[in-house]
Amino acid sequence: MGNTPRATRRYSARSPLVGYLLRRLGTSVLLLFGVTIVTFALANLVPGDPIAAALGEGAASNPATVEAYIQERGLDQPLPVQYATYIGGLFQGDMGISLRTTQPVADDLAKAVPATVEIALLAIIVSLGIGVALGSLAAYRRGKISDQLVRVFSLIGLSIPTFWMALVSFNFFFLQLRIAPGSGRLSPALAPPPTVTGFYTVDSLLDGQWVTFTDALAHLMLPVFVLSLFTIGLLTRFVRTSVLEVLDADYVRAGRAKGLSGPRLLFGYVLRGASLPILTIVGLAFGTLLSGTVLVEAVFAWPGLGSYAYNSATSLDLPGVMGVGLVVGVVYLSINFAVDLLYGVLDPRVRLA
Amino acid sequence: MRTQFRYVAAAFGLTASLALAGCAAAAPEVSDSIVIDTAFTLETSDPGRNYVPTGYMVSKALYETLLDFAGSDESTPVSGLASFEANDDATVFTFTLEDGRVFSDGSAITADDVVFSLNRVAGMTESKANFLMNGITVTKIDDMTVELSTETPSLKLPALMTNPSLAILNSKLVMENGGTTDDSDAAEAFLNETSAGSGPYILDTVNFESQVVLTENENYNGEEDIDFTRVVIRNVSEAATQKINLEGDDSQVAVDLSGDQVASLSDSINVFSTPSAQTIFLLINQSEEVGGVTSNPDFANAVRYALDYPALLELAGAGSEQATGVIPPSFLGALENGVDQDLDVAAASLEASGYNGESITLEYPNDYPVGGVSFTPLAERIQSQLADAGITIELAPAPFTTQIDSYVNGTEAFSIWFWGPDYADSANFLPFSAGQKVGLRAGWTAEQDTDVVNLASAAENSTSFEERETAFSNFAEALQQRGPFVPLIVPGSNIATASYIEGVAYNSTWTMDIAELQAK
Numbered sequence: 122m123g124n125t126p127r128a129t130r131r132y133s134a135r136s137p138l139v140g141y142l143l144r145r146l147g148t149s150v151l152l153l154f155g156v157t158i159v160t161f162a163l164a165n166l167v168p169g170d171p172i173a174a175a176l177g178e179g180a181a182s183n184p185a186t187v188e189a190y191i192q193e194r195g196l197d198q199p200l201p202v203q204y205a206t207y208i209g210g211l212f213q214g215d216m217g218i219s220l221r222t223t224q225p226v227a228d229d230l231a232k233a234v235p236a237t238v239e240i241a242l243l244a245i246i247v248s249l250g251i252g253v254a255l256g257s258l259a260a261y262r263r264g265k266i267s268d269q270l271v272r273v274f275s276l277i278g279l280s281i282p283t284f285w286m287a288l289v290s291f292n293f294f295f296l297q298l299r300i301a302p303g304s305g306r307l308s309p310a311l312a313p314p315p316t317v318t319g320f321y322t323v324d325s326l327l328d329g330q331w332v333t334f335t336d337a338l339a340h341l342m343l344p345v346f347v348l349s350l351f352t353i354g355l356l357t358r359f360v361r362t363s364v365l366e367v368l369d370a371d372y373v374r375a376g377r378a379k380g381l382s383g384p385r386l387l388f389g390y391v392l393r394g395a396s397l398p399i400l401t402i403v404g405l406a407f408g409t410l411l412s413g414t415v416l417v418e419a420v421f422a423w424p425g426l427g428s429y430a431y432n433s434a435t436s437l438d439l440p441g442v443m444g445v446g447l448v449v450g451v452v453y454l455s456i457n458f459a460v461d462l463l464y465g466v467l468d469p470r471v472r473l474a
Numbered sequence: 475m476r477t478q479f480r481y482v483a484a485a486f487g488l489t490a491s492l493a494l495a496g497c498a499a500a501a502p503e504v505s506d507s508i509v510i511d512t513a514f515t516l517e518t519s520d521p522g523r524n525y526v527p528t529g530y531m532v533s534k535a536l537y538e539t540l541l542d543f544a545g546s547d548e549s550t551p552v553s554g555l556a557s558f559e560a561n562d563d564a565t566v567f568t569f570t571l572e573d574g575r576v577f578s579d580g581s582a583i584t585a586d587d588v589v590f591s592l593n594r595v596a597g598m599t600e601s602k603a604n605f606l607m608n609g610i611t612v613t614k615i616d617d618m619t620v621e622l623s624t625e626t627p628s629l630k631l632p633a634l635m636t637n638p639s640l641a642i643l644n645s646k647l648v649m650e651n652g653g654t655t656d657d658s659d660a661a662e663a664f665l666n667e668t669s670a671g672s673g674p675y676i677l678d679t680v681n682f683e684s685q686v687v688l689t690e691n692e693n694y695n696g697e698e699d700i701d702f703t704r705v706v707i708r709n710v711s712e713a714a715t716q717k718i719n720l721e722g723d724d725s726q727v728a729v730d731l732s733g734d735q736v737a738s739l740s741d742s743i744n745v746f747s748t749p750s751a752q753t754i755f756l757l758i759n760q761s762e763e764v765g766g767v768t769s770n771p772d773f774a775n776a777v778r779y780a781l782d783y784p785a786l787l788e789l790a791g792a793g794s795e796q797a798t799g800v801i802p803p804s805f806l807g808a809l810e811n812g813v814d815q816d817l818d819v820a821a822a823s824l825e826a827s828g829y830n831g832e833s834i835t836l837e838y839p840n841d842y843p844v845g846g847v848s849f850t851p852l853a854e855r856i857q858s859q860l861a862d863a864g865i866t867i868e869l870a871p872a873p874f875t876t877q878i879d880s881y882v883n884g885t886e887a888f889s890i891w892f893w894g895p896d897y898a899d900s901a902n903f904l905p906f907s908a909g910q911k912v913g914l915r916a917g918w919t920a921e922q923d924t925d926v927v928n929l930a931s932a933a934e935n936s937t938s939f940e941e942r943e944t945a946f947s948n949f950a951e952a953l954q955q956r957g958p959f960v961p962l963i964v965p966g967s968n969i970a971t972a973s974y975i976e977g978v979a980y981n982s983t984w985t986m987d988i989a990e991l992q993a994k
Binding site for chain 2: 167168169170173174176177178179180182183185186188189190193221222223224229232233288291292295296299302303304305306308309310312419420421422424428429432435436437
């Protein structure tokens with residue numbers, strides 16, 4: 122054991138990246154520990170009686186049931202003991218039992234998280250594609266009518282309330298135009314594919330269920346469209362600003378003077394130069410998409426993390442709330458970690474030497 | 475520049491083709507199937523552990539109980555799996571099972587199954603439904619007869635036996651999968667995957683967060699003649715989404731539409747509107763320490779007669795009614811008429827109460843609509859009406875989960891709350907009596923009104939159905955005249971269906987019996 126730290130230091134000295142990764146990992150673990158303390162404390166500080174909320178009037182009037190309920194969940198223990206039990210459980214993958222669903226929180230989240238990640242991932246891909254395209258277009262055509270139109274479009278995307286847009290688009294595309302399916306992840310006549318990733322599109326393809334795949338994809342379209350609008354607006358504005366800055370840079374003018382073609386200049390020089398701020402925004406936007414889908418999931422009856430978080434909070438399901446807090450914490454830390462690593466990939470100046 | 479446009483166009487093209495791929499998905503055939511949208515309250519498909527509305531709806535389709543209710547009539551239990559007789563002092567109830575009935579695996583239903591099922595609920599102290607069996611002893615008489623007895627008269631027992639939590643399970647199958655009649659019972663996991671009952675449907679799949687699928691029980695030999703062999707019950711928490719799904723034929727039944735929403739439905743949608751079993755009421759605390767002037771019974775009387783009830787009812791929409799008392803319309807002992815506004819009586823009572831114009835705080839949950847009735851506009855209208863009668867009200871909304879603590883602990887001077895029955899019997903409303911659970915939340919102790927205490931006791935201990943109805947009416951009347959509660963609204967229950975579906979009947983416990991839905 123005595124040699125391990127020295128060995129790590131020697132290795133770190135030879136490979137700064139490994140040392141950096143280890144430091145970040147250590148910091149992340151500490152931050153996650155902090156997240157558990159904060160969520161546990163906040164969950165227990167909320168006024169209200171979770172036992173009465175979980176049992177309801179009739180059962181809460183039955184002393185035998187209340188006693189059994191408290192004993193089974195260790196709610197009679199002091200808070201530090203409850204916290205220690207919770208942390209001990211986390212190391213074994215046990216996030217407690219939901220007071221609302223009465224199922225293990227880990228099982229609930231294993232179903233809810235992929236549902237949300239599936240729409241968030243597609244939304245960020247769509248947003249990135251459209252946002253970069255529109256932002257670049259606006260920057261290249263600065264001050265022209267197309268620039269003005271793009272800016273208005275991005276402003277609309279940022280301004281429209283998501284909940285309202287979700288209801289309006291559901292009504293318009295499903296009920297009026299009949300080109301979108303109803304709510305949920307799949308049509309009622311179809312059974313979910315065998316779970317591998319939790320993404321219905323991927324799992325149905327892996328199982329060779331083409332009809333289920335197209336149906337799952339169809340059900341993704343409206344939630345993704347609504348979720349993307351805000352992110353597209355945000356990305357478009359950032360890309361435009363970043364590209365404008367880079368367009369005036371000496372190396373871009375030099376490239377242009379040397380006769381580089383449009384695409385090569387755009388992708389090899391301009392977008393690469395503008396990529397760092399865009400990457401930062403993409404990371405933040407993805408985190409926001411994952412943790413901020415409550416209203417969209419409610420409208421489209423999407424059984425994801427947002428719905429789970431809302432239902433847990435409104436029913437004082439403290440283990441559920443803590444589970445969501447932990448997942449969101451892990452997501453943000455992972456995204457920040459990934460973004461930091463990508464900085465080094467995209468910009469040699471950021472690489473650790 | 476043209477090349478750059480090509481890249482932008484390519485990005486758009488990719489997105490558009492993705493969208494078209496999705497839109498191209500064919501709508502699957504749903505013949506003989508029905509889709510029901512409802513906001514889930516679902517924790518388990520083990521009937522003995524269930525205590526929430528969606529769970530009751532599912533249990534009702536999968537299992538049968540000793541007794542039942544016919545359609546929407548919840549006043550008198552009728553035969554289910556058994557018929558019954560009560561002794562003269564209403565302490566012994568003898569149930570005789572119907573001949574020839576079988577479970578979904580084809581095995582016969584016997585008295586052993588009844589004894590096991592009821593004792594299982596009584597033995598599982600951690601079950602939320604455990605209280606339903608408090609004070610009831612179950613004894614097998616012979617293979618087809620079971621006796622249920624209580625220490626004191628209990629004419630609520632027949633209504634209890636309609637509750638889907640007390641469904642009759644296939645005891646042999648459940649015991650083979652961990653079922654016991656005490657706290658060691660471990661059959662929930664099995665019952666969450668497989669139903670073990672005799673109802674018209676069997677459990678196909680269940681996801682407690684998204685949907686439950688039921689299919690026809692091929693061995694069912696009861697009275698129901700089901701038209702839909704596959705039922706999908708989906709969790710759609712937004713009523714607006716339920717409405718759009720129904721109008722777009724993505725679902726065939728929407729359970730949670732508000733009065734305003736059903737009013738805007740097209741004529742091609744059937745709507746079944748009826749008063750629910752919830753009562754929204756004002757609580758006026760009788761403890762001087764908590765309420766000050768509100769503790770004077772004359773103040774409660776002033777509020778009672780100052781309100782314009784029809785104007786309050788305008789906020790509730792289709793199916794709703796003015797509450798005529800703490801017992802809602804479909805229950806035994808419910809009063810025919812509610813209070814009418816009388817500003818002279820209100821003024822005289824207010825003067826007698828010693829009220830000096832001080833501001834009274836009205837507390838209410840602002841994020842928990844009951845039957846589509848939001849409490850914020852209701853509170854605002856009450857504030858306005860009481861202002862006209864000379865009472866100054868200050869509104870104090872809060873989220874339900876935080877507000878309920880002060881309500882349960884009896885520390886609210888003046889508040890808006892609601893009450894719904896745990897099972898379909900008027901005994902559910904006796905807690906409003908002085909010295910009982912809800913009465914004490916209003917600071918109303920037994921010593922403050924022994925007459926009401928005696929009326930509640932008479933209703934509780936009645937030994938004949940006729941005597942019982944009179945006793946409950948007297949109890950409701952006394953509360954209406956001098957209780958610390960002002961019943962306001964019984965919100966409507968609105969169940970909307972596709973035009974080709976009929977047979978909807980609202981029930982306060984299981985919402986509707988899915989097996990009764992028929993295609994025209």
